[in-house]
Amino acid sequence: MxxxxxxxxxxxxxxxxxxxxxxxxxxxxxxxxxxxxxxxxxxxxxxxxxxxxxxxxxxxxxxxxxxxxxxxxxxxxxxxxxxxxxxxxxxxxxxxxxxxxxxxxxxxxxxxxxxxxxxxxxTFPEHTAGSLATVDYIAARSSWTIEQTLQHFRKIGHEAEITSYVYVTGHKGELLGVVSLKELILSEPKTQISKIVTQDVIYVPASMEQEEAAELLSRYDLVALPVIDAQNRLIGVITVDDLIDVIREEATEDIQKLGGSQPLTDTYFKSSVFQLYRKRIVWLLVLFVAEAYTGSVLRHYEETLSEVIALAFFIPLLIGTGGNTGTQTVSTLVRALAVGEVHFRDILKVIRKEVTTGLMTGASISLIACMRAWFLGVEWNIGLVVGITCMTIVIWASFVAAILPLILHKLKADPAVISGPFITTLVDGTGLIIYFTIAKIILHL
Amino acid sequence: MxxxxxxxxxxxxxxxxxxxxxxxxxxxxxxxxxxxxxxxxxxxxxxxxxxxxxxxxxxxxxxxxxxxxxxxxxxxxxxxxxxxxxxxxxxxxxxxxxxxxxxxxxxxxxxxxxxxxxxxxxTFPEHTAGSLATVDYIAARSSWTIEQTLQHFRKIGHEAEITSYVYVTGHKGELLGVVSLKELILSEPKTQISKIVTQDVIYVPASMEQEEAAELLSRYDLVALPVIDAQNRLIGVITVDDLIDVIREEATEDIQKLGGSQPLTDTYFKSSVFQLYRKRIVWLLVLFVAEAYTGSVLRHYEETLSEVIALAFFIPLLIGTGGNTGTQTVSTLVRALAVGEVHFRDILKVIRKEVTTGLMTGASISLIACMRAWFLGVEWNIGLVVGITCMTIVIWASFVAAILPLILHKLKADPAVISGPFITTLVDGTGLIIYFTIAKIILHL
Incomplete structure (x- = not known):
C-alpha cells in the first residue's frame, strides 16, 4: 500500500x-x-x-x-x-x-x-442516464468492412474508454447496432460490418432514471449501456462501473430512508453535523407529532388505567412487539419492491402471505406474553387481555406494513418513506386503542 | 416483450x-x-x-x-x-x-x-470468490507473441465467456498478468506478449468472501477479477455481472437484518410462509424477552406511576422518539461500515458527531415536547420532566446507536445485527429508567 x-x-x-x-x-x-x-x-x-x-x-x-x-x-x-x-x-x-x-x-x-x-x-440533469454517459467510445459506420473498422480502432483506440464494443451508427448518428471486439477479431476482414452487427441492442434514453438503467444492466448482464437522444442518435455510453456506483448509492439511500431519515447527499464523514441534523430532524418531528396522539389515547383511557394500573406495565411490550413486526415486514417488502421482485398487482398474495406469517408469529409471541403476565403476578384476566392484544397487534402490524409500501409504489411515491420508525409510530397509537378496547371488554370496565 | x-x-x-x-x-x-x-x-x-x-x-x-x-x-x-x-x-x-x-x-x-x-x-464453499468463478476465460503463455495469442484467441474465442482480457500464465498455471484485447489489437503482431503484459493485476484468493471481492471490483472499477489458489495458480475468473448480483444480494440481506429479521435465503415469493416465520420469529422472541423488562421497570415505579398517572401518557412518546433516533443513527452507520466509509478507529469521531447531532435534534424535539405537555393540560413540572427526559433519551440513543455497530464490527461480528428493532428495544427499557429517575428528582417523589 x-x-x-x-x-x-x-x-x-x-x-x-x-x-x-x-x-x-x-x-x-x-x-x-x-x-x-x-x-x-x-x-x-x-x-x-x-x-x-x-x-x-x-x-x-x-x-x-x-x-x-x-x-x-x-x-x-x-x-x-x-x-x-x-x-x-x-x-x-x-x-x-x-x-x-x-x-x-x-x-x-x-x-x-x-x-x-x-x-x-x-445538459442532462443529475440522476439521469445521460448524466452518466461518456463519449469516449468507438463508433463505426455500417458501410465499413471489418478491416476498416479495425483500422479505425487502431487509430483512436488509445483514447477510448470503452473498447470491448464498437457502436455502429448511421448517417445522422443514429444507433444501428453493436459489434463486440471479439466478433471483429473472429470474423473475416473483408466482411461488411453490417453483416455481423447485433441490431437488437439494449439502449436507454438519456432522460431515463439512473436507477432504471442500472436495473436493465443488471437484468441482462451487460457491461456497457448506450444512451440515445430523442432522435435515436447515440450520444454516449454508460460503463458498468458507473452503474455499480448507482446500485450501491441507491441501496445506501434506501437503508437510510428505511431507518427513518432523509438520505445523505454525501458520505458519512463528508456530511457535516448540521447536514445530519437537517436530514434527521424532519422525520423525527413528523413522527413525534404523530406519536403525540398516543398521549391523547392514554388520556382518553385515564380512568381505565387508574383502575387497573397493571395495564400500564405492558404498554411498551405490546406496542414494541407490534413495531418490531411491522419493521420486519416493511423492510422486506420495500427491498423486494426496489429490486422488482414484488409489484402492486401482487397485493392480495402479499397480504395473504404476511397475515398468515403474522398469525404464526403472533400465536408464538402470545404464548410467551401470557407466561410473562403470569410471572409478573398480575391477575389471570389481565394475562388474557395481554395475550389476545399481542396476537391482534402482530396481525394488525403485518397487515398495515404489507399494504402501505405497495400502495405508495402504486402511487409512484417512494415506498422507502414507510420506514421502520414510521410503521412503529403508526402501530404505537393504533395498538394502544386495540389494547384498551380488548381490556375494557374482557375486564368489564 | x-x-x-x-x-x-x-x-x-x-x-x-x-x-x-x-x-x-x-x-x-x-x-x-x-x-x-x-x-x-x-x-x-x-x-x-x-x-x-x-x-x-x-x-x-x-x-x-x-x-x-x-x-x-x-x-x-x-x-x-x-x-x-x-x-x-x-x-x-x-x-x-x-x-x-x-x-x-x-x-x-x-x-x-x-x-x-x-x-x-x-469444491469452493458458497459465498466465496471461488464459487463465483468461471473457467471459460482465455489464457496465453508469456512466451507467445501477439500474433500467436490472437491465433489462439480465434481458435477458442467462440467458446469463451470472458473475451475482453487474456490471462497470461506460467508453466505451472500461475498467474503472471493480464492483457486486454484492445492492447493485443493495438500492438505489433511480432511483439512478445511479456512485453505488454500488465503484471500488477488485481486478483483474489478462491477462499475470499464474495462480499470482499465485490468491494475490490467496485473500488478499482474492474470488469473481471481473476481467482487464484494457494499455489498462485489461476483457477478461474469472476465476471462483473456475478459481482453485481453479490452487491445487490448483500444490500438486500443488510436491509432485512436492519429490519430485525434474519435474511431470507430466497426471493420474497419463493420463500414459504414457514420460512418467513422462521426468519422472523427468532429476533421477535429475543426482542420480546428483552422488552419484557420494561414491565419490571414499570412495576418498580408502580407507586410513582399511581401517584402521578399523567406520567404514563408520555411513555410511548418518549421511548418512541428514543427508538426513532437510534434507528436513524444505526442504519446510517451500519451502511457506512458495510461500504467501508467508517472503521472502528473512527469511533471517537463518530461519537462526537452523533452526540452533537443528538444535542441538536434533542433540543428541537424537547421544545415541542414541552409544548405538547402544556397542550395536554398536565402540570408545568411534568412538562419540565418530559422536556428534560426527551433531551436525555435522544442523546443516550444517539450514543448507544453510534458505538454498538462499531464495536460489533471490531469483533468481526455483523454490525447489521444491531437492527432498528434491537436499538428500539434497548432504548425502551433504559429510557424508562431515565424518565422515572428524572421524574422522581424533579417531582420530589
Missing part, C-alpha cells in the same frame, strides 16, 4: 523519472486517496512531473472541486493535456460542479469536437 | 426454422422467464428444436433444479452439447444443487479437461 510520507518525500527529492517509476507502482484509486491529503504545492509538483495520462487517471478519483483547483493552477498546456486524457463523463461532472465562467475557460482547452460532446453531456 | 401464449403456439405448430427465428427475436433472460412457465413437454420440444447455444443461454437463467430436470430428459447427445455451451460457473452451481449421483452422470457428458475444471469449481 502506498504511504503518504513516502510519496511526499519522493515528490520533494524527485528528479522526474524516479517519481514516475514510483507512482506507477500503485493504482490510480490508491494514489488519489493520497494525493487528496497532499498540500497544493505538492499536488502541483506531482502533476507537473508524472505523464499526463497518469495525472488524468488520478484526477478522475478526486472530488470535482479539487480536480478544478489542481487543473486551474497547472501550466495551461499541461492542463489541457491532462483534461484531454480524462473521461468525458468525469469532465462533464467537474464542469457542472464549478462556476459557469470557470467551466467555460476550461472548456476552451478542449478540441472543438470533443468540447461540443462534453457540453451535450452537461 | 415475449408473450407466453404466442411462444406456446409457436412451439406447437413449429417446423423448426420459424421457431428458431421467433426465439432469436428475444433475449435469453426474457425467454427464460417464459420457459419457466411452460409445461415439461413444451420445454423439451423447444430445446429439441432451437440450436444448443440458444438453449444453453436460456438454461443459464433458470433455477438449478429446473436446469437439471430439462437436461435429464433431453436426448443424451443434445444434453451434452447444451451442457458444453453453458458457463462453467452455472454448470458447477447446478451440479452442487442436485444429487451427487445425478451430478456424476451429467459430468460424464463433459470433455475430460473441462470436467476437471468444473469439478475444481465445485
Amino acid at each position: 502506498i504511504q503518504l510520507d513516502e510519496l511526499k518525500s519522493k515528490i520533494m527529492e524527485s528528479d522526474g523519472n524516479s517519481l514516475t517509476a514510483y507512482v506507477e507502482l500503485f493504482r490510480p484509486f490508491d494514489l488519489a486517496n493520497c494525493v487528496e491529503k497532499l498540500d497544493q504545492t505538492e499536488q502541483l509538483k506531482l502533476m507537473g512531473i508524472v505523464p499526463p495520462p497518469i495525472s488524468a487517471e488520478i484526477l478522475e478519483y478526486l472530488e470535482p472541486v479539487l480536480q478544478y483547483r489542481i487543473l486551474y493552477h497547472l501550466d495551461e498546456t499541461l492542463a489541457s493535456q491532462v483534461l484531454n486524457e480524462m473521461s468525458s463523463d468525469v469532465v462533464a461532472d467537474m464542469m457542472l460542479a464549478i462556476h459557469r465562467y470557470q467551466a467555460e475557460k476550461l472548456l476552451n482547452h478542449l478540441p472543438e469536437d470533443y468540447r461540443k460532446k462534453v457540453q451535450t453531456l452537461m | 415475449i408473450q407466453l401464449d404466442e411462444l406456446k403456439s409457436k412451439i406447437m405448430e413449429s417446423d423448426g426454422n420459424s421457431l428458431t427465428a421467433y426465439v432469436e427475436l428475444f433475449r435469453p433472460f426474457d425467454l427464460a422467464n417464459c420457459v419457466e412457465k411452460l409445461d415439461q413437454t413444451e420445454q423439451l420440444k423447444l430445446m429439441g428444436i432451437v440450436p444448443p447455444p440458444i438453449s444453453a443461454e436460456i438454461l443459464e437463467y433458470l433455477e438449478p433444479v429446473l436446469q437439471y430436470r430439462i437436461l435429464y430428459h433431453l436426448d443424451e447427445t443434445l444434453a451434452s452439447q447444451v451442457l458444453n455451451e453453458m458457463s462453467s460457473d452455472v454448470v458447477a452451481d447446478m451440479m452442487l444443487a442436485i444429487h451427487r449421483y445425478q451430478a456424476e452422470k451429467l459430468l460424464n457428458h463433459l470433455p475430460e479437461d473441462y470436467r476437471k475444471k468444473v469439478q475444481t469449481l465445485m
